Amino acid sequence: MSLIPTGRLFRTGAGSDLVLRRTFRASAEDVWASVSESERTARWFGPWEGVAAPGRTIKVQMAYEEGAPWCEMRVDACEPPHxxxxxxxxxxxxxxxxxLLRETDGVTELEFVHHLDTEEGVGEVGAGWEYYLDMLVTAREGGARPDFGDYYPAMKPYFExxxxxxxxxxPGEY
Known part of the structure; x- marks a missing residue:
């Protein structure tokens, strides 16, 4: 399968942002649930445990990584459903x-921004986020789960x- 990468790398005053977008025919509230409720994140990224509130740390299982490891993730901001x-x-x-979610006429655009400390490894990181965001699309729409082998290493040159x-x-520009 040949997929076309969509992510873009932007320079900011603070470094670099890797930005990827997906569009859904759904309300922002519905898409928000897909990225914030544990039972729904489990379908495309992994489940999480804990109290998800700004300044709090949750445990997230990276269910689609080798060994399905658990990691700690800090909630820096939570402004439902945006x-x-x-x-x-x-x-x-x-x-x-x-x-970041923005709804217009029942269509929600999800903008995923990875604020990079360094651009080193962006080929792997970009391919990985394309995969996970396509997993989100598949989890919402049904169908076969994508194969990471279709994303990496094929997309690495694009991101490099x-x-x-x-x-x-x-920064913060949508």
Whole structure:
């Protein structure tokens, strides 16, 4: 299967943002539930445990990674149904992410932003987020779950090439 990557790398005053978007024929509240309720995140990313509130830490299982590891993730902001900001640290570095939802006429656009500390490894990271966001689409619409082998290493050159671009964006710009 040949998939077309959609993510874009933007420079900001604070570093770089990797931005990916998906569109859903659904209300923002419904899409919000898919990215914030444990039983629904389990369908495309993994379940989570704990009290999900700003400043609190939850445990998230990365159900589709080798060994299905659990990790701690901090809820940095939670503004239903429009903004969820999360962060975590692991052996691969710091992960600061935002999910921004905007609904117009019953169609919701999800903008996923990974605030990068470094652009090193963006080929792997970009392919991974394309995969997970397509998993979200599949979880919502039904159908066969995508195969990560269709994303990586095929998408790596696309994301590595993004490092050559010098597109700018203001942090928080939607």
């Amino acid at each position: 903004r969820l900001a999360l962060s975590m640290a692991d052996g691969h570095g710091n992960w600061r992410m935002e999910l 090439k993004q490092r050559e671009n010098d597109e700018r964006r203001t």
